Amino acid sequence: MDTVSDIPILDVAAARKDYGAFTAVADVSFAVRQGECFGLLGPNGAGKTTTIRMIYGFSPRTAGTIRVFGLDIATAPRRIRARLGVCQQGNTLDPDLSVLENLLVFASYFRIPHDKARARAEELLAFFALEAKKRLSYEELSGGMARRLMLARALVNEPDLLILDEPTTGLDPQSRNTLWDRLLDLKRQGLTILLTTHAMEEAERFCDRLCVVDHGRVTAAGTPRGLIESHVGRHVLEVETPEPEFLEAVRLGGWQNERSGRRFIVYGREREALVALRERFCPEYGLLRPATLEDVFLRLTGRELRE
Incomplete structure (x- = not known):
């Protein structure tokens, strides 16, 4: 018998988006369960x-079909949007309004009574450490404060599903970590989150499950740890400008490997075997480290620069 958390709050089945002859999204399918953080991970232009x-x-x-809260977005958009919170990638705050007014005006779109909207806005400003800035114009805020305000605005209607489109892009480390702290608080409260990102640390930190999207298609899906172990193993040995003897040993040993410029990268499940390989051929310059989601991302989407 399914538990509540097993019931998809979002179900995307073979979704496709064409712009004339160009296909931006090709048959993407995934489901998000209630209370989880699900990630769409991919490079710029992947279709996220x-x-x-x-x-x-x-x-x-x-x-294709897209059902949110069991409803088809094509036939019940207003009912769905009433229960959604969306924090877009670009800044969509109103420059003519103060920080507090940005929240109150947005609350009016959901017909939230003024007194309740004011209380909710004050609560969110305190949660995002913006209460001292509430009378300022958003143009007087730092980039990190503006992103926190956008996230606060997305939560005004107390949504059942929060959609975040690359929420920390362009932020400095301090602002990014402050925003991460707030997101972790929301996750602990049980809010369902759909997160798009190309930041590997962000995906590993927040996502219970994720799918990697590239060229409009899902190339892999699973938990962060499951994807790491299935695609690259548990450990990585990096060697810059390796000697021929090392390359031959890797070939004979059947190790998974790839090149990245002058670096040669070897993947393995057993750390001891990679330690022995390093000690034999490159004890002074071989870097042995745990495998990460970034290794998976680069193996699946490639290492070449993209415009």
């Missing part, structure tokens, strides 16, 4: 933002 725009009804899908 297009996918979430279809989910909240901003961009009509070309094919």
